[in-house]
Amino acid sequence: MTYCVALRLDRGLVFMSDTRTNAGVDNVSATRKMHSWSVPGERFITLLSAGNLATTQAVVSILDERSVAPEDRDPSILRAPTMFQVARLVGQTLREVIAEHAPGNGQQADATFGGTMILGGQIAGMEPRLFLVYPEGNFIEAKDEAPFLQIGETKYGRPILVRAFDPSMSFEDAVKLLYVSFDSTIKANLSVGPPIDLQTFEQDELDPPEPVRIAASDPGFRAVSDGWGAALRHAFDQLPDVTLPG
Amino acid sequence: MTYCVALRLDRGLVFMSDTRTNAGVDNVSATRKMHSWSVPGERFITLLSAGNLATTQAVVSILDERSVAPEDRDPSILRAPTMFQVARLVGQTLREVIAEHAPGNGQQADATFGGTMILGGQIAGMEPRLFLVYPEGNFIEAKDEAPFLQIGETKYGRPILVRAFDPSMSFEDAVKLLYVSFDSTIKANLSVGPPIDLQTFEQDELDPPEPVRIAASDPGFRAVSDGWGAALRHAFDQLPDVTLPG
Numbered sequence: 001m002t003y004c005v006a007l008r009l010d011r012g013l014v015f016m017s018d019t020r021t022n023a024g025v026d027n028v029s030a031t032r033k034m035h036s037w038s039v040p041g042e043r044f045i046t047l048l049s050a051g052n053l054a055t056t057q058a059v060v061s062i063l064d065e066r067s068v069a070p071e072d073r074d075p076s077i078l079r080a081p082t083m084f085q086v087a088r089l090v091g092q093t094l095r096e097v098i099a100e101h102a103p104g105n106g107q108q109a110d111a112t113f114g115g116t117m118i119l120g121g122q123i124a125g126m127e128p129r130l131f132l133v134y135p136e137g138n139f140i141e142a143k144d145e146a147p148f149l150q151i152g153e154t155k156y157g158r159p160i161l162v163r164a165f166d167p168s169m170s171f172e173d174a175v176k177l178l179y180v181s182f183d184s185t186i187k188a189n190l191s192v193g194p195p196i197d198l199q200t201f202e203q204d205e206l207d208p209p210e211p212v213r214i215a216a217s218d219p220g221f222r223a224v225s226d227g228w229g230a231a232l233r234h235a236f237d238q239l240p241d242v243t244l245p246g
Numbered sequence: 247m248t249y250c251v252a253l254r255l256d257r258g259l260v261f262m263s264d265t266r267t268n269a270g271v272d273n274v275s276a277t278r279k280m281h282s283w284s285v286p287g288e289r290f291i292t293l294l295s296a297g298n299l300a301t302t303q304a305v306v307s308i309l310d311e312r313s314v315a316p317e318d319r320d321p322s323i324l325r326a327p328t329m330f331q332v333a334r335l336v337g338q339t340l341r342e343v344i345a346e347h348a349p350g351n352g353q354q355a356d357a358t359f360g361g362t363m364i365l366g367g368q369i370a371g372m373e374p375r376l377f378l379v380y381p382e383g384n385f386i387e388a389k390d391e392a393p394f395l396q397i398g399e400t401k402y403g404r405p406i407l408v409r410a411f412d413p414s415m416s417f418e419d420a421v422k423l424l425y426v427s428f429d430s431t432i433k434a435n436l437s438v439g440p441p442i443d444l445q446t447f448e449q450d451e452l453d454p455p456e457p458v459r460i461a462a463s464d465p466g467f468r469a470v471s472d473g474w475g476a477a478l479r480h481a482f483d484q485l486p487d488v489t490l491p492g
Contacts, residue, residue, distance in 0.1 A: 155401030159430040163478045176488040184405040200490065212491045228287045231481035232409045238477050240469045242422040244446065245458045 001191035002033055002152035003047035005116045005181060007174050008130045008142045010167050011201040013120045015211075016178045018152075018186070019050045020193035032198040037067060038208040039078055043123040045086060046199050050152035051115030051135070059115065063090065083129040085120055085182045087139050090119050095099050095137030116151045121201070128203055157181035168230040171200050179224040196221070248279055248398035250294035252364045253420055254376045254388045256413050258448040259366045261457075262424045263294045264398075264432070266439035280443040281306050283291060283313060285324055286453040289369040291332060292445050296398035297381070299363030304343045305361065309336065324347035329367055329375040333385050338364050341383030362397045367447070374449055402434040403427035417446050425470040442467070 004017040017033040031053060038044045049056035049064070056228045067078040080086045094115060101113045114135040122128040130142040143148050147167050150158065160180050168176070173196065187191045194216035201208045216222050250263040263279040277299060284290045293309070295302035313324040326332045340361060347359045360381040368374040376388040378395045388395050393413050396404065406426050415423070421444065431438045440462035447454045460467050 039398070139328070152350075153432070156405055159402055160436055160478065160482075162433065163475050164306060164482045171490055172488050175490060176485060177482065179488065180482065180485070187408060188401070188404055198491065214491055218491065220488045220491060224488065227485045228481075229409050231484050232406065232478075234484070235421065235474075235477035235481035236406075236410045236426065239422055239426070239473050240466075242418050242425065242466045242470065244417055244421060245444065245464065246462055 001189065002050035003154070003157065003182060003185045003189075003192040004033060004118055004151045005157070005161070005178055006046075006049055006120050006130050006149050007165065007178070008120075008128070008143070008147040008167065009169060009171070009173065009174055012200065012205070013122075013128050013130060013172060014174045014178065014201070015045070015046050015048055015118070015120060015197075015199040016175075016182060017197050018182065018192045019195055019197065020191060022191055025190065028193075030193075030195070032197060034199060034211055034229070035064075036199060036211060037063075037078060038207065041124065042206060043078065043121065044199065044206050044208055045077055045083075045119070045121035046211075047090065048118040048151065049115060050083060050117070052113045055094070055097050055113050056103070056117070059117070061230060062093050062097070081123075083119075083123060083125065083131070086121070086131060087119050087131040087141075088127075090117060090131075091133045091137035091139050094133060098135050115125050118149050118151055122203065122206065124206055126162040127198060128201070140170050153185055153192050157185040160184065171202075175200070176218075176224055179221055180228055183221075183225045185227060194221075195217050247435065248296040249400070249403065249435075249438040250279060250296055250364055250397045250429045251403070251407070251424055251471065252292075252294060252376050252388070252395050253411065253424070254368050254374070254393040254413065255415060255417070255420055257417070259292070259368075259374050259376060259449070260417060260420045260447070261292050261294055261364070261366060261443075261445040262421075262428060263443050264428065264438045265441050265443065265488050266437060267299050267435055274439075276439075276441070277431075280442060280445060280457055281310075282457060283309075283324060283446060284453065288452060289324065289367065290337065290447060290452050290454055291323055291329075291365070291367035292447065292457075293336065294364040294397065295361060296363070298359045301340070301343050301359050301361040302349070302363070302481065305336070305339050305363070308339050308343070327369075328371060329365075329377070330369065333365050333375075333377040333379060333387075336363060336377075337379045337383035337385050340379055340381060348436060356429065364395050364397055364473065368449065368452065370452055374447070399431055399435050401437050402432040406430065417448075421446070422470055425467055426474055429467075429471045429474060440467075 120130040133139040366376040
């Protein structure tokens, strides 16, 4: 499995992804699930991926080739006029890769080779946008009512996002929130594991810093992970006492 | 879906289950997923069930008949000599009911008609025991290393159990903990819903109180539900500040 989250904040976008990949519990490895492209000053795009690794790597490679090889530049995510068109390109590529390996019976979204992606970014002069792309190639956008997206093993880390996310929060608080959400998931599910990749993207800063890799031993991550257990128990103790009903 | 939890505390057992049942989102109803049997002073048994409602109701009915109809009393969960034998009976009954409705291709654990159960109780002179019974009829027991069991939609409510459960806690704190775990799940998943059933069982009190039904409007549940959001945000604020890495 995998765990990836993207937040749409008032000041920009924050992406986080784990790196564990496994084919059975005795075949475990680490792989990057976060890929970024940019045309400095003009556009910035980040893609997070969950699902079959052959599928998601093929999608990234095809998008890469199209943005590098001159004779194959159209359609390219680096030239599409809007983030919506970028999302269409990613969705179409994902659907085609899955279809290529689907059994010959016309099934278009075979679960085995499936994949799901989060796409976010900004093109100069337009708003930052965030999309969740399904294996069928269609997609939804993160709007004000649901300003974050998750893929992979989403359930363990969701309650804290639902309760503590605030679009006006700082990047530092957003990263802290994601640390808590990832720590809860990593503690509960062997198929999600460190290191963690982090990309912050400040709105209109179209030449953002490189993604950062955070090890399990990173002092900031450790402090949140170690502190959260005690903080949760303290929060629990603060709740009003319950008298046994009946 | 469903959410049921049982805790093995030093002082006894606590069971909680939701009541929502649905066949599609336009066919939603409430049903009891907690069933208790007792021979006052001699034994006490509680069963929680998740999965196909036809299957789990049939299992409960068969166990009920065997414990009521004189000519069919053996094997009966009210006469089995140990909780282990009770678990074997429940497992065997569950497996038989599933097999009866499985397609004729020899498949023994058809997911569609599957079910999973938590069984707990005590027989006089022995320790209280807690089991998780699988659709195949086999089961595992809650031991000191993993002293609580969940079935159904388990992921949203698991992190708080992992972090705050303590076998030495009071029944009141245990119920508060379960309120938090259930509230997180109910907020995240439409297929889990109130009212909630609660059974507390004090060790060696082999004539325990009846299960209690807790409405969404119950003041104790409301206080925990309303207070948890603020408590979580406070806990989050208490964590050490994060500096953006990189």
